[in-house]
Amino acid sequence: NSKVIQTPRYLVKGQGQKAKMRCIPEKGHPVVFWYQQNKNNEFKFLINFQNQEVLQQIDMTEKRFSAECPSNSPCSLEIQSSEAGDSALYLCASSLNSVYEQYFGPGTRLTVL
Amino acid sequence: GEKVEQHESTLSVREGDSAVINCTYTDTASSYFPWYKQEAGKGLHFVIDIRSNVDRKQSQRLIVLLDKKAKRFSLHITATQPEDSAIYFCAASTGFYGGSGNKLIFGTGTLLSVKP
Numbered sequence: 001n002s003k004v005i006q007t008p009r010y011l012v013k014g015q016g017q018k019a020k021m022r023c024i025p026e027k028g029h030p031v032v033f034w035y036q037q038n039k040n041n042e043f044k045f046l047i048n049f050q051n052q053e054v055l056q057q058i059d060m061t062e063k064r065f066s067a068e069c070p071s072n073s074p075c076s077l078e079i080q081s082s083e084a085g086d087s088a089l090y091l092c093a094s095s096l097n098s099v100y101e102q103y104f105g106p107g108t109r110l111t112v113l
Numbered sequence: 114g115e116k117v118e119q120h121e122s123t124l125s126v127r128e129g130d131s132a133v134i135n136c137t138y139t140d141t142a143s144s145y146f147p148w149y150k151q152e153a154g155k156g157l158h159f160v161i162d163i164r165s166n167v168d169r170k171q172s173q174r175l176i177v178l179l180d181k182k183a184k185r186f187s188l189h190i191t192a193t194q195p196e197d198s199a200i201y202f203c204a205a206s207t208g209f210y211g212g213s214g215n216k217l218i219f220g221t222g223t224l225l226s227v228k229p
Contacts, residue, residue, distance in 0.1 A: 002158065033216065041200070043219035056216060091156055095215075101147055102217065104157040 002026065004105035006092050007074075011110045013082045021108040022074040025094030031055075032075050033102055034067060037089040049075065082112040115140035117205050119220030127228055132190040134223045136203035139184065143205040146179060146186045147217065151200045160201075161188070193227045200224050 005024040013019045025032050034046040047057035049069040057067075064083075069075035079086055089109050093102035120135045138146075147162035163170045163177040163186065170177045176189040186205075190197055204217040 002156070004156075006156075031215075035217070035219075041202075041222040043202075043204075043217070045216040045218075048216060093157075101159050101162055102215075103159060104149070106156040 002103040002105065004092055004094050004103055006090075006105035006108050008108060009106060011108055013110065013112050015083060015112060016081050017112075018078060018080055019082045019086070019110055019112070020076055020078040021090055021110070022076050023092030023094075023105060024074045025092070026103055029094035029096055029103070031095040031097060032069050033093040033095070034077050035091045035093065037091055037107070039088070046077070079110075082110070084112050086110060087112045115143070115205070115207075115218050117203060117218045117220045119203055119223055121223045122221070123224045123226070125226045125228065126193055128193060128195060130193055132193050132197070132225055132227070134188045134201055134203065134225070135185065136187065136205075136220050137183075137185045138205040138218070140205065140207060140218075141184070142207040143184075143218075145206040145215070146177070147204050147206075148175075148177065148188050149202045149204065151202065151222070157202065190225075193225075195227050195229055198225055198227045 003026045007022050030051045033048040036044045047067045048055045064080050067077045089107040091107045093104045095102045116139045118137050126132045144165040148160045149157040150160050161175045168179050174191045179186045200222040202222050203220045
């Protein structure tokens, strides 16, 4: 069973507000991924890290989304100015290295009103 | 861009029967194919994976087949049980050295119902 911890489980924000969610990867897993799962079960990769360094991120992430994985602190994903279309389940996954299986947390369900 | 298509959006089987879920992918560089299970209100639970150096892998009641020529892979659940009922997602990745940092491209899920 996955030991990836995500907080909060639910987040409700108004349009234009900041939304921040956190992820603690499994112990010993240096690689962290963030994905967005919408209500149609379409997944979008957002960003991944190896330790504190960004490996890859999509354009969307570069504009309104910011993420970090500081040393000895939870990883975080923040949406600077939430939009209705950001309403989704945000999933964090961790991996022993970038070619091994990814283990997912329970997700943060964001609702933007 | 790369896509993964999951052919069955719903699947209903009787307890004890086998269930088969099929996926196809577009990126010929894909080399890693995991499957995940999602129950209502929960995150994704890893169930099994297969890499492109083999064409079959089994773990207890789960069998994954990979046909690289057809760019197709499938999950077979044998002797199904009611607790197998969930949404199953297939995914594909080119792996770290394929340039995508091992990001997963997911199918849109198959809702499996196992009826007693």
